[in-house]
Amino acid sequence: MQHELFEQQLASFNNLWNTAIVPFFEKFLASIAHFDPRRDTIMRGIERTWTNYVQLHVSLERNILFQFKNEKLTQTQVKFINGYLADMKKSLQQDQQILRQAINDRKHALNYPLPMPTLEEQIEAHQIFPDNPAYYKPSF
Structure with missing residues (x-):
């Protein structure tokens, strides 16, 4: 594959990475x-969003592999693509x-x-709090 075309395609993938994946x-x-991630519904939403994020990674990886699948690449280009994909996984x-x-x-x-x-902050504020936590609980 020609070096200029290879660089151009990699630049388009880098652009997609910087405009879609990083801001997401x-x-x-x-x-x-x-x-509040202590709630189950919030955690499920976070997990779904994480799954979507992983799918972005997977789709970009598939696009890269599909783009260069039928091309005749030099050994340097193959090493570069493999390193690029390894960096994506990392x-x-x-x-x-x-x-x-x-x-x-x-x-x-x-x-x-x-x-x-x-204690120093309490002295500076002129408010000394008791050491016993039982004093913090209201009792009637």
Whole structure:
């Protein structure tokens, strides 16, 4: 395959990656901060969205393989395409880890909304809180 045509087709795939897949994941991560992932319905929605994201990856991979299937490629071009596909798979795994971390961070933030101020912060605010957590519970 001619080098210019090969570069042009790869540029179109990179453009698709940068205009479709990357913004989708960024919006997906940003949306996690607005929902409560402790709820089952929200988690099912997150799982469905993740499935759609994986399908974007799979469809791009299929398009790349289909595009170059019948072409006569040099060894360098074959190595480059294989490396490109391996990078896509690695990116998907990293995105999965980032998503899990974002969900866990959101759950932690919802379960423990405010940390107890340190003694220095309490002194600066002129409000000393009791050490015994029983004092935080109202009793009538």
